[in-house]
Amino acid sequence: MRPAARRLRLGMKALVYRDFGGSDRLELTDLPEPHIGPDTLVVRVVAAGINPVDYKVREGYLRGLIDTSLPAVPGWDVAGVVEKTGLDTPEFAVGDEVLAYARADVVQHGSLAELMPVPVRTATRKPDGISFEQAAALPLTGLTALQSIERSGLGDGSTVLIHGAAGGVGSFAVQLASLRGARVVGTASERNHDYLRDLGAEPIAYGEGLVDAATALAPEGFDVILDFAGGSSLDSTGALLKAGGRVVSIADPRARTEFGGEYVWVRPDPAQLGELAQLVADGALRVELAATYPLDEAVAAFAQLEEGHTRGKIVVTV
Ligand SMILES: NC(=O)c1ccc[n+]([C@@H]2O[C@H](COP(=O)([O-])OP(=O)(O)OC[C@H]3O[C@@H](n4cnc5c(N)ncnc54)[C@H](OP(=O)(O)O)[C@@H]3O)[C@@H](O)[C@H]2O)c1
Numbered sequence: 001m002r003p004a005a006r007r008l009r010l011g012m013k014a015l016v017y018r019d020f021g022g023s024d025r026l027e028l029t030d031l032p033e034p035h036i037g038p039d040t041l042v043v044r045v046v047a048a049g050i051n052p053v054d055y056k057v058r059e060g061y062l063r064g065l066i067d068t069s070l071p072a073v074p075g076w077d078v079a080g081v082v083e084k085t086g087l088d089t090p091e092f093a094v095g096d097e098v099l100a101y102a103r104a105d106v107v108q109h110g111s112l113a114e115l116m117p118v119p120v121r122t123a124t125r126k127p128d129g130i131s132f133e134q135a136a137a138l139p140l141t142g143l144t145a146l147q148s149i150e151r152s153g154l155g156d157g158s159t160v161l162i163h164g165a166a167g168g169v170g171s172f173a174v175q176l177a178s179l180r181g182a183r184v185v186g187t188a189s190e191r192n193h194d195y196l197r198d199l200g201a202e203p204i205a206y207g208e209g210l211v212d213a214a215t216a217l218a219p220e221g222f223d224v225i226l227d228f229a230g231g232s233s234l235d236s237t238g239a240l241l242k243a244g245g246r247v248v249s250i251a252d253p254r255a256r257t258e259f260g261g262e263y264v265w266v267r268p269d270p271a272q273l274g275e276l277a278q279l280v281a282d283g284a285l286r287v288e289l290a291a292t293y294p295l296d297e298a299v300a301a302f303a304q305l306e307e308g309h310t311r312g313k314i315v316v317t318v
Pocket of ligand 1: 051052053140141144163164165166167168169170187188189190191192206228229230231233249250251264265266305308309310311312
C-alpha cells in the first residue's frame with residue numbers, strides 16, 4: 001500500500017455547519033470537491049472575506065429569504081486562482097487570479113474552503129498590485145457601498161451622513177463618497193474617530209447627542225443619509241434630512257416605507273467589482289484589514305465579527 005501522504009486526496013478541507021445555530025455549529029472537516037457547472041469556475045481559495053450575513057444565514061435568521069442546503073460552507077467573498085473552467089466560460093482560463101462576490105441562489109458551497117464553485121456572472125480578474133487578502137475583503141462590502149451611493153444620487157457637493165461609517169461597508173462608502181466630491185459626516189464610537197478622519201470623514205458619536213452633533217456640523221441638514229448600522233439609526237432622519245433629501249439603508253426597510261428612499265440588497269456585478277479592485281490597485285481606495293485568521297481558526301474570526309465592532313474587514317486565509 002502507498003504511504004498515506006502520497007495517496008491521492010480527492011476531498012478538500014472546509015468549514016461547515018450541519019444545522020442552524022451559533023458559532024458552536026461550525027466545524028472544520030473534509031468534503032468532496034465541488035462539482036462544476038457549465039457557467040461556473042472552480043476557484044482554489046487563497047483568501048475569503050467574512051460578513052455579518054454569513055452568520056445571519058447560519059443562525060437561520062434569513063430563512064424564507066435565502067435557501068440553505070445543509071451541510072453548508074459559509075462565505076460569499078472569495079479571492080483565489082482558477083483551478084477549473086466550466087463548459088462555457090471563455091472569459092477565464094485556468095491559473096487566472098480572480099475575486100468575486102460569489103453569491104449563488106442557494107447557500108451551500110461557500111468560500112471558507114480550499115475550493116469554491118464561482119458563477120462567472122460574479123467574478124472579475126484580480127489586478128496586479130492588490131493582494132489576495134485585500135481582494136477578499138472587497139467584494140460584498142465594496143459593492144454594497146458603491147450600489148448604495150449610486151442609488152442615493154449623491155454627487156459633487158452633496159453633504160452625506162453615514163451611519164456605521166467604520167465598518168466593512170461604511171469604510172468603503174466614506175472613501176467612495178469623498179472621491180465623488182461629497183462632504184462626509186460619519187458615525188462611529190470614539191475609538192474610531194481618528195480612523196474616520198484618515199478616511200476622509202468628519203466623525204461624530206452615535207447614540208445620545210447624535211442629532212446635536214450632526215446639526216452642529218450641517219445646520220442646513222443632509223442631502224443624503226446612508227444607513228449601514230440599522231437599529232435605531234434612522235430615528236434621527238426627520239431631524240437631519242433636508243427637504244428633498246434621500247435616504248438609503250441596507251439594514252432597515254423604513255428607509256423605503258417611512259422615508260420614501262431605498263432599501264438596497266447588494267447584487268453581484270463583475271464590472272463594478274473590477275472598477276473597485278482597480279481603485280485599490282491604484283492606491284485610491286484603502287482596504288482596512290482588522291484581522292486575518294488561518295482557516296483552522298475561522299471560528300475565532302466569526303467570534304470577532306459577531307461582536308459587531310470590526311473596523312474595516314476580517315479575512316480568512318486558506
Ligand atoms: N442589504 C445588504 O445588501 C447588506 C450588505 C452588507 C451588509 N449588510 C448589513 O449591514 C450591516 C453592516 O454591515 P458591515 O459589513 O459594515 O458590518 P460590520 O463591519 O460588522 O460593522 C461593524 C461596525 O459597525 C459599527 N457600529 C456598531 N453599532 C453601531 C451603531 N449603532 N451606529 C453606528 N455604527 C455602529 C461599529 O463601529 P464602532 O466599533 O465604532 O461601534 C463597527 O465599525 C450588517 O447588519 C450587515 O448584515 C447588508
